[in-house]
Amino acid sequence: MPLKPRPKHLDEMRPWNDKAQVLECVQVLTETRDVKTFSFLAADDSWFRYTPGQFVTFELPMPGGAMLRTYTLSSSPSRPLSVSVTVKAQNASVASRWMLDNVTPGTRLKAYGPAGIFTFHNHPADKYLFVSAGSGITPMMSMTRYLFDVGQKTDVSFIHCARSPADIIFRSELERMAARVPDIDLAWIVEQPDALDGWTGYKGRINALMLELIAPDYQEREVFCCGPAIFMQTVRDILNAAGFDMSRYHEESFSAPVDGEGALVESAGPLETLPQEGAAAKIVFKGSGVEADCLETDTILKIAKEIGLNIPSACTFGVCGTCRVEKISGEVHMAHNGGISEDEIEEGFILACCSRPIGRVEVDV
Structure with missing residues (x-):
């Protein structure tokens, strides 16, 4: 049986260039009942350079023709040999369902990126508030993994909302990180507890009172928010009503961008x-x-x-x-x-x- 080649050091490899496009799936992990994480290596044996919170766009070979879909990287650039995306089976999403049913180790996909400006690298601060719901946790996970890996003393208050405790993506890993460093403070909000499982955390939907209890100093924090559109609108409404400086509010969305008050943003050129x-x-x-x-x-x-x-x-x-x-x-x-x-x-x-x-x-x- 032939031996595997010696792993290369980073300085023996080139940064990945999406003009080469092809990524190969090397691992699939089940996160919750309807969520999987797919890890990819570059087919040309290169490494990945990006900022935490960015995304890639995959070209999916669907039965009716190729389809382009964008997924935020849940991995951290502090671990540059692979990238990962975490995909949730959305009710109306044909592409995500195809990913969950068809992508296995060995699958090769064309990819573009990484790209995107939803990253704390663009907004350095001593204190952050991450607020997410559902699969919107992925960019927050990338940023939190990065902070944990590099050992930066950055105060992070992390609020995640889910349908039930069983639907909290990355729960175990986040709780392990929070248990080891004092700078990560976690809070879960679930709509309903799991049957036969006691839940002593927050229940219902995020509101102003919950925000005050979880992060009483949120007015001092740089806020990053990601989740369904109606969820992000709720967070914007809470912050606006509290007089928060919305220039320190940032959200991730793959629909037309809006400002802190929900108005459509149109970038101006020269x-x-x-x-x-x-x-x-x-x-x-x-x-x-x-x-x-x-x-x-x-x-x-x-x-x-x-x-x-x-x-x-x-x-x-x-x-x-x-x-x-x-x-x-x-x-x-x-x-x-x-x-x-x-x-x-x-x-x-x-x-x-x-x-x-x-x-x-x-x-x-």
Whole structure:
């Protein structure tokens, strides 16, 4: 029987580049009755560089055709040899159900990322409040694992809401971490206790009184929130009613981004490159040898789809970063929402879903 190759040191490996795209599932762990964690290695033997709280987008080979779906990384970059996503079987989600039923060790999937701005690296503070519900716990887990691994003395108050104690994802691991360090304070809120199992914690749904009891100093904390839309709206309402400084409130959502008061956020680009209504433009898709006349108010993704070119895309409003393409020449107005980094922009990349051509533009598609 051949011996396994010697594990490589990190300095013998390259950072993963999603242009290589392929990840291989190496482990599947059951977390709760309807939640599994999938761990992946890079097929080209590279390591992963990202910030805790970011996400990846998978291309899933569904029976009706490939489908792109975005999942937050529950793993921590302090453990860079693999990445993990934790997937819950949502009632209406065909993609998540497919993941749970079909992804096993050895399965290879195309992936894009990591991307996203929902990370405490962008908002350094001495004290944090993490508030999550359901599978919204995943970015909080990534950030908490990172803080625990690096040994930073950072005060974290962690509130998680679930249907029942049996539905609390990562419960055992979080309780072990909290038992070993004084800086992680946990509180669970469940809608109902499990049958034949005594529950002495909080019951019901999160409200202002619970928040005051669990984290009486929450006004001093940087708040990160993730969960179903109605849950995040409830948290925003509680904080707004209490006069919380909403500039210190951050939420993760894969729908159109909103500000602290729930209003739609539209990112603004440089004024000198604003597209003009009715102004003519041209997009040259260099890799395909195709040109298309359009208007400056059209997005590159829209025109590509109209002429039959496939640019992978998921969110379509500049969050997920899946539609990143290289701009060869010309100028665009790009109003993104965190799906591309400043370094990538400097290298010449744009997001096709939210980039509009100013005059003539060439892209590598």
